Amino acid sequence: xxxxxxxKADAANDDSILLKVRGLRIDGMSEEVWNPIVKGVDFDLKxxxxxxxxxxxxxxxxxxxxxxxxxxxPGCRLSGGExxxxxxxxxxxxEKQKRAMRGVRIAYVAQSAAASFNPAHRLIEQYQExxxxxxxxxxxxxxxxxxxxxxxxxxxxADTIGFRYPHQVSGGQLQRAMTAMAMACKPDxxxxxEPTTALDVTTQIEVLxxxxxxxxxxxxxxxxxxxxxxxxxxxxxxxxxxxYGEVVEEADTRTMLSKPTEAYTKSLWAVRSLHKEEEPGExxxxxxxxxxxxxxxxxxxxxxxxIKVPTKRTVAVVGESGSGKSTTARVITGLLPPMTGxxxxxxxxxxxxxxxxxxxxxxxxxxxxxxxxxAINPRQRVRDIIGRxxxxxxxxxxxxxxxRVRELLSMIDMEPDTFxxxxxxxxxxxxxxxxxxxxxxxxxxxxxICDEVTSxxxxxxxxxxxxxxxxxxxEFNLSYLFxxxxxxxxxxxxxxxxxxxxxxxxxxxxxxxxxxxPHHEYTDLLLSSVPEMDxxxxxxxxxxxxxxxxxxxxx
Amino acid sequence: xxxxxxxxxxxxxxxxITLIAVSLIIFLGVExxxxxxxxxxxxxxxxxxxxxxxxxxxxxxKPPVTRYIQWVGATLSGDFGNSFANGRPISDLIGFRLxxxxxxxxxxxxxxxxxxxxxxxxAALYRNSFYDRAINIFxxxxxxxxxxxxxxxxxxxxxxxxxWFPTLSNVSAEMPFSQKLYLCALPALTMxxxxxxxxxxxxxxxxxxxxxxxxxxxxxxxxxxxxxxVTKHALPNAWAPIANVVALNMAYLVVSVVVVEVVFVFPxxxxxxxxxxxxxxxxxxxxxxxxxxxTYILMNLTADIISIVTNPRLLHPR
Numbered sequence: 001x002x003x004x005x006x007x008k009a010d011a012a013n014d015d016s017i018l019l020k021v022r023g024l025r026i027d028g029m030s031e032e033v034w035n036p037i038v039k040g041v042d043f044d045l046k047x048x049x050x051x052x053x054x055x056x057x058x059x060x061x062x063x064x065x066x067x068x069x070x071x072x073x074p075g076c077r078l079s080g081g082e083x084x085x086x087x088x089x090x091x092x093x094x095e096k097q098k099r100a101m102r103g104v105r106i107a108y109v110a111q112s113a114a115a116s117f118n119p120a121h122r123l124i125e126q127y128q129e130x131x132x133x134x135x136x137x138x139x140x141x142x143x144x145x146x147x148x149x150x151x152x153x154x155x156x157x158a159d160t161i162g163f164r165y166p167h168q169v170s171g172g173q174l175q176r177a178m179t180a181m182a183m184a185c186k187p188d189x190x191x192x193x194e195p196t197t198a199l200d201v202t203t204q205i206e207v208l209x210x211x212x213x214x215x216x217x218x219x220x221x222x223x224x225x226x227x228x229x230x231x232x233x234x235x236x237x238x239x240x241x242x243x244y245g246e247v248v249e250e251a252d253t254r255t256m257l258s259k260p261t262e263a264y265t266k267s268l269w270a271v272r273s274l275h276k277e278e279e280p281g282e283x284x285x286x287x288x289x290x291x292x293x294x295x296x297x298x299x300x301x302x303x304x305x306x307i308k309v310p311t312k313r314t315v316a317v318v319g320e321s322g323s324g325k326s327t328t329a330r331v332i333t334g335l336l337p338p339m340t341g342x343x344x345x346x347x348x349x350x351x352x353x354x355x356x357x358x359x360x361x362x363x364x365x366x367x368x369x370x371x372x373x374x375a376i377n378p379r380q381r382v383r384d385i386i387g388r389x390x391x392x393x394x395x396x397x398x399x400x401x402x403x404r405v406r407e408l409l410s411m412i413d414m415e416p417d418t419f420x421x422x423x424x425x426x427x428x429x430x431x432x433x434x435x436x437x438x439x440x441x442x443x444x445x446x447x448x449i450c451d452e453v454t455s456x457x458x459x460x461x462x463x464x465x466x467x468x469x470x471x472x473x474x475e476f477n478l479s480y481l482f483x484x485x486x487x488x489x490x491x492x493x494x495x496x497x498x499x500x501x502x503x504x505x506x507x508x509x510x511x512x513x514x515x516x517x518p519h520h521e522y523t524d525l526l527l528s529s530v531p532e533m534d535x536x537x538x539x540x541x542x543x544x545x546x547x548x549x550x551x552x553x554x555x
Numbered sequence: 556x557x558x559x560x561x562x563x564x565x566x567x568x569x570x571x572i573t574l575i576a577v578s579l580i581i582f583l584g585v586e587x588x589x590x591x592x593x594x595x596x597x598x599x600x601x602x603x604x605x606x607x608x609x610x611x612x613x614x615x616x617k618p619p620v621t622r623y624i625q626w627v628g629a630t631l632s633g634d635f636g637n638s639f640a641n642g643r644p645i646s647d648l649i650g651f652r653l654x655x656x657x658x659x660x661x662x663x664x665x666x667x668x669x670x671x672x673x674x675x676x677x678a679a680l681y682r683n684s685f686y687d688r689a690i691n692i693f694x695x696x697x698x699x700x701x702x703x704x705x706x707x708x709x710x711x712x713x714x715x716x717x718x719w720f721p722t723l724s725n726v727s728a729e730m731p732f733s734q735k736l737y738l739c740a741l742p743a744l745t746m747x748x749x750x751x752x753x754x755x756x757x758x759x760x761x762x763x764x765x766x767x768x769x770x771x772x773x774x775x776x777x778x779x780x781x782x783x784x785v786t787k788h789a790l791p792n793a794w795a796p797i798a799n800v801v802a803l804n805m806a807y808l809v810v811s812v813v814v815v816e817v818v819f820v821f822p823x824x825x826x827x828x829x830x831x832x833x834x835x836x837x838x839x840x841x842x843x844x845x846x847x848x849x850t851y852i853l854m855n856l857t858a859d860i861i862s863i864v865t866n867p868r869l870l871h872p873r
Contacts, residue, residue, distance in 0.1 A: 069776060074767070102778030115769040120791035120867050130777040165871045181777075 018188055018221050019045040019068060023081035024091075026063050026072065026245075037063055038245040040081065047188065048219040052236030052253070054226060054268075056458035057429075060245040061225045065191040067091075068223060069106045070098040086188065103130035107182035111194040113174035117166035124162030127181045136185050149180040152217065153210040171321075172203035176210050183214060189221045196231060200320035200485060201529040208234055208531075209542055227458065229268060230531035233257055234538040241265050253535050267460065269533075274463055274492040276470060278511040281310020281495065284347075285479045286332065286365075286447050291341030293331050301327050302338070303504045307481075309447060312473065314480040316490040316511075318526065319500035325483045328500070329449045332481070333365060345447075363393045366440035370452035372432035376424050382409070382435055383420045389442040408438045411475075412468060430461035437468065447479045454489055466493055487530045491515065499523045558872055562863050570856045577848040578630075582623050585837050613639065626841070635842040640834045645842050648827060651728055653846065656823040658726075659739050659746070660808040667747040668754065668801060675758025675797075680785045682763065694752035706745045706818040713741060724819040742819045746812060750804040757800035761793035768792075795862035802858035806851040 026038035038060040045051050053061045063076060070090035072078050083090040085106065090098065102108075107130075110116040117126060128142035137145065143162070150158035153176040166174060175195055182190045195211065196204040212235060215222050224235045232239055232253075239256045241248040241264070249262045260266050286309040293302040302324050309315045317325050330336040332343055334354035343350045345364065351357050369375040376385050386405045390396050396404055406416035412434040424432055433453060440448050450469070454462035470493060472478060484490060490497060491511070498508040499522065507520040519527065528541060610616050614625070629636055635645035678687045697705065714722035720740040730738075765771060766789055774784045813825030824843055831839035863869055 066776075071776060073772075099778040099780070102776050104778060108773065108776040110769055110773060112769060116773040118770040118774070118788050118792070120788075129774075129779065133777075133779055133783065165867050167868050168871060 016047055017044050018047045018049075018086055020084040021064075021068070021082065022084075024064065024067060024078075024083060025080035026060070026067060027077050027079045028063075029075045029077075034077070034079070036079075036245060037076065038067070041242075041245070041247055043240055043247070043250065045189070045221055045223065047221055049238065050215065050222045050224055050236045052224045052226065052232035052239040053242060054229060054232050054239060055242035055248075056227060056460065058244070059242040061227075061242055062193050063245075064242070065193055065223050065225045066108075068189065068191055069102055069108060071102075100134070103187075104134045104136060104185045105187050106189045106191070107185070107187040109175075109178050109182045109190060109192045109195050112198050113178045113195075114166065114171060114198075116178060117174060119166055122163055122165055123169070123177050123181075127162060127177070127184055130181070131184045134185065142184065145184065146180065149183055149214070150177070152214055153177075153180050154206065155180075170203075172199055172207055175199060175207050179207075179211055179214065183218065183220070186218055187220060189223070190215070192222055192224045194226050197226065197228070201487065201531075202320060202525055204231070204531075205529045205538070205541070208538060211235070212538070228531070230533050230537075233533050233535045234531060241268070257533055257535060274466060276314075276493050276495075278495045279313065280510065281308075281313045283311050284308045285311045285345070286481070287344040287347075288328070288332065289342050289344065291328075291331055291338045291343070293327060293336055293338045295327075295336070300339070301503050302331065303502075305331075305341070305500075305503070305505055307498055307505065307508070309479050309481055310495075311446075311479055312477045313495040314473065314482055314493055315496045315498060316482040316484060316494035317498045317500060318484060318487060318490055319506075320485065320526075322502070323500040324503040325485075325500055326451060327503075329367070329451055329481070329483055332449060333367060359393065363443045364446045365449070366443050366445040366447070367449045367451065368433070368436050368440050368453045371456055372429060372436050373424070373456075375436055376432060376439070378424050380423070381420070382422050382424075382427075385424075385435060386438050386442050389439055393443045404442070408442055411441065411472065412438045414438075428461075429457055430465060433457060433461075433465055434468065437465075437472070441472065441476070444476075445478070447481065449481045449483065451483045452485070453482075455484070455486060462489070469493070487527065499526065559863060559869050562869065563860055566856055566859045566863070570852050573852050574849060577852070578627060578845060579623075581841055581844045581848070582619075582626065585841060586619055630842070630845060636838045638831075638836050638839050640831070640836040640839075645839055648839060649824065649842060649846070652822055652824045652827050654728075655726055655821065656809060656812065656825070658735060659742055659812065659821065659823065660805070662736065662739055663743045663746040663750070663808050664805055666743060667750050667804075670747070671751045671754035672758050672797070674751075675755040676762065676785060676790065678755065678759040679762035679766070679789070680782060687759075690755065694755055697748040698752040701814075702745060702749050703814050703818050705748055706741070706815055709741050709745055710818075713744075722819070724821040726822065739821075742812075742815050742821055745815050745818075746808060750807060753800055753804055754797075758793070758797050761796040762789045765789040765792055791865070794865040798858040798861035798865075799855075802854040802861075806854040809850045810847045 021041060021043050024038055024041045025036060027034040028037040029035075041060075041064060043051065053064060055061050063073070066073065067078055067083060068085070068090070070078070070083065070093055078091045081091065085101070088097070088101070090101070093101075117123070124143060124146055127146045128137075128139055131137035131142045131145075132139055146162050147158050150161055155161050155173055155176055161169060161173070161177070169177065175198075179190075179192075179195070192211065196207050199207060208231065214220075222235075224232060226232050226235075236253050238250070238252045240250045241256075241262070243264055249256070249260065249265045251260075256265070257269075260269055288305060288307045291302055291305045292300055293305075294300045305324070305328060307315065307317070307328070317328065319325050327336065331338050334343075334350070334352065334357055337352035343352070345361070350361055354362075383402070383405055386408055387401050390401050390404045390408075394404070405420065409416040409419060414431065414434055419427075419431075424435070427435065436453075453469075454465055457465060466489065469480065473480065482490070482494060494511050496509065497511055497514040499506045499514070499520070501522050506522050507514065514523065515527065517524070531537060534540075607616070614622065617625075626636070633646060635649065637643065638645055638648060674690055678690050681687050710722045713719045721738055722741065724738045724742050726735050726738050762785060766785075771784060771788055774788045779788075809824075811825070812823060813829055815821070816823040816826045824846065828840060828843035828847075830836075831843065
């Protein structure tokens with residue numbers, strides 16, 4: 001069976017319903033009790049249609065997506081309702097029936113391709129596993145199909161890439177290979193579970209375009225799960241907004257974007273409205289001069305990096321993963337002494353290594369991290385988490401220390417009486433990040449390095465955290481070095497922008513200047529790759545890029 | 556492949572350093588004991604001149620550094636020196652016994668390793684089933700008893716009641732292979748029971764640990780059979796921990812069988828060492844200790860190398 005021809009030639013005209021979900025209820029086990037996670041969800045999916053499921057974390061998106069395959073993660077159970085896939089009840093089907101469907105008629109694309117490919121086998125072995133094991137294709141057929149699909153998904157060296165191991169290809173390529181793997185049996189439905197969340201914006205575009213293209217070619221229906229509205233706007237025909245395991249609103253994509261009716265949906269849409277006017281900096285607080293750095297004396301990861309951070313301003317450092325953003329932060333904090341170059345604070349050279357810096361040098365420079373879960377000790381109460389730097393840097397003890405901790409809690413809008421005795425486990429993600437902010441503030445710093453501080457948070461919570469950071473900047477004359485790959489955040493809060501690529505600074509300047517053309521070629525690529533809420537954005541962009549590439553080729 | 560070779564050479568180098576350190580410890584440990592073989596053999600009332608002459612004959616009058624170097628040099632050339640107690644060459648004493656010990660260890664390994672790996676994979680495959688529970692209870696019970704106790708139970712059941720196997724395992728050099736196998740049946744079974752639990756439980760745990768990985772969920776969602784998921788997707792990634800526990804148990808088989816040897820009157824290395832310790836036959840103790848240490852180091856090296864060569868990231872670099 002060759003795949004150049006879609007399986008069902010007349011499928012494009014077939015409007016029949018493929019998946020019908022009614023009153024779906026899913027329970028999750030926590031503290032030895034079953035609690036409802038999904039509370040009666042209804043939806044239909046037509047053949048060839050792409051349905052977007054969006055919502056914040058904990059809304060039940062992935063759980064519903066997996067339930068469509070009759071699968072519940074360990075600790076979850078499908079407790080009620082109907083999941084009719086082409087007339088087959090998936091909820092009550094036997095394991096054997098479900099196995100026969102999975103991989104063949106319904107396939108899954110996971111969030112992290114790097115974790116979802118088995119490190120021990122070559123890509124092609126994993127690709128051919130489903131079709132060969134289910135007796136759909138022979139090994140030879142599956143392999144020739146794979147080459148064809150890899151080509152359609154624009155993977156480089158389609159003939160040979162399958163013979164590589166997962167760690168030998170990049171994240172974006174792996175994600176496309178996983179989409180190819182899901183397509184292997186030409187399923188009727190693919191569940192995409194945040195397939196581009198772990199990717200850089202520039203890579204995300206390629207993957208989105210490839211997925212959209214291949215799904216259309218084979219008229220495959222899809223459930224596309226994401227928390228990113230702009231992404232779902234590109235991919236879905238219809239969108240369902242979920243919250244707390246219930247459907248908030250359902251509409252076709254254009255209607256949902258232009259005229260959302262529910263307040264919650266509107267609030268999701270409004271998140272991107274945060275905007276701070278830029279102000280030029282006056283005096284320089286921190287300066288990095290001509291820094292080269294490497295890990296263990298090996299390959300250089302920073303090449304001649306120079307950045308200035310003015311007092312009371314926010315400098316955003318943007319770039320893809322591996323561009324040297326976090327390494328720059330490590331050089332500034334002294335965790336990684338540079339090979340050449342220097343770090344100046346208020347015009348004075350800081351000792352390169354952390355251990356040769358004085359307590360006061362340490363105090364002035366604080367950090368907030370991406371994962372509040374791992375950045376705070378789960379065995380300490382809020383009192384001690386914040387109290388420790390208060391005591392260490394300011395020498396306050398006993399009652400004075402307690403007072404200061406309470407003051408800091410009030411500053412981050414957390415009621416001291418309620419929160420001071422809590423453990424991190426008793427806080428939400430956003431609250432934990434606030435605690436991290438308070439801990440940084442406790443040292444009374446002048447510069448805070450924020451390393452992807454909002455990437456692990458939902459959009460609404462992230463916005464609150466950003467507002468808090470802006471307010472604190474105003475109150476305490478703080479400077480921020482804001483490391484992020486999220487350009488929406490940059491647009492919202494930065495004064496200046498530094499663009500990094502492969503360990504070098506490509507371009508830097510004031511925000512508006514940086515965001516208005518003409519850009520450096522790479523800045524342009526980066527900025528134009530940020531998805532917009534316009535459903536036509538992706539296709540327009542691809543057309544534009546193709547035209548530009550043609551023009552360039554001709555010239 | 557270059558990186559794998561470098562890593563393996565590094566491990567071998569580390570093994571060598573460990574071996575040197577161990578040889579130093581063995582040598583110094585014996586050195587620190589009060590008195591020596593001369594006073595021990597001649598007794599407290601011996602004439603100082605006689606003791607001195609005896610020491611000279613044994614080479615004990617030379618400085619420790621010289622003796623250490625001589626000892627290492629001789630050991631490397633396979634000459635362990637002569638026993639202080641009876642003057643026979645140590646290599647003769649050890650040779651036959653080492654063969655026996657290795658024979659018994661290999662026989663036990665040949666039974667226990669495949670058995671425990673298969674039992675472990677099956678336990679992971681049928682997790683929480685009756686089989687899983689039964690095998691867990693059985694293995695826990697078998698390691699909870701001391702080895703000699705198990706040995707006696709086996710002797711009573713298989714030796715006396717059923718009369719299938721001999722209860723004495725006094726093998727000799729000229730016996731045919733099959734005869735040796737027959738004589739060693741009960742000690743090998745005893746030791747199998749002693750090491751089975753570790754290896755089986757580690758295999759089970761290593762696989763179950765991986766079953767929570769996203770790529771296992773993926774395999775599930777590709778509609779694969781559970782047996783295929785366990786053997787094709789989990790097992791290949793579980794070799795490193797399994798190899799480690801197997802290696803440790805193999806070393807244990809060579810080194811710690813003295814109790815079993817005593818029960819079955821088996822002429823092995825452990826018994827020789829115990830006898831030599833009693834009479835302070837220092838060169839024999841040193842030689843046995845070196846062999847035991849080398850076994851441990853070799854086994855651990857093997858496990859390390861297995862972990863390296865089963866890691867696709869190292870084997871197939873970018």
